[in-house]
Amino acid sequence: MPSKKRPKNTETHVEKDPGSTLTDEEISASVVARLAELEKSPNNNHSHQIIIACVMTLVVVLLAVFAFADPLDIFGDFGILTTNAPPDDDSVHIPILLYRHFADEGLVGTTISGELFGRQLRALRDAGYNAISFQQLRDFVFDGGALPERPIIITIDGAYMSVYETAFPLLEQYEMKATVFMIGATDGMDASDDSQHLALPRFGGVEAVGMEASGFIFIESHFHSAAGADNMETEETQAPNIVTRGDADSLAGMRRLSISGDVSPEALLDMVRRSH
DSSP: OOOOOOOOOSSSOOOOOOOOOOHHHHHHHHHHHHHHHHHHHHHHHHHHHHHHHHHHHHHHHHHHHHHHOHHHHHHHGGGGGGGTSBBBTTEOOOEEEEOOEESSSOOTTTTOOOOHHHHHHHHHHHHTOOEEEEEHHHHHHHOOOOSSSSSEEEEEEOOOOOIIIIHHHHHHHHHHOOOEEGGGTTTTOSOOOOOOOOOOBOOOOHHHHHHHTTTEEEEEEEESGGGGGGGOOOOOSSSOOOEEEEEEGGGGTOOOOEEEETTHHHHHHHHTTTTO
């Protein structure tokens, strides 16, 4: 008598031959024994060995990658790891950048060319950073206001005329906000004899009003005279600036990251990422 064909499905199916003398229990035992033989077959073991080898290779590769590279550098651009994600809904990291004078030549560490400043702003914008004002920061802490993703604060000390002539047009172009801290005693002065750094022309009230009207520049008071200049921050790195809704104390001790004229756009992004 011809044997019946096994149904084509994913389950093990045995149909009892009407002329067979085997009992149901004996058939079940036979199926179990056959499955055990298949499990021990060389082909099945070989497949298991291949899968285990692939998994082990993947683990070794990942361990080697993370041993020599920063995960933020690997995954940050793909959104897998965000460099400015708040730890919760009520706290956020806010890097604060510090600039001073904008010119092709000037004192090392305090002067940056307009061309480089423009490239830095473009890099920040393209990386998804949003420059906010201190008013927005205040609203977040005291009134529960919302902040954009990846907030940063750009500050400029000294109120030099180069801010009006060079930095302001670039900030408008890349739609980045900045806060300028003016020295009251030098408002609108052509030069000052206090130091070489301060012997530069300053913008006055007319320029200040025009820039503030744009919505991209905010004017605040730095100090009255240059006597406090020695206390300005000049940090190359900074501890994380973490502010929290409803916590005024979280605003205390915030530090600014001083940006000199030799910082490339790539280096600036790295500094901002690592300031968290």
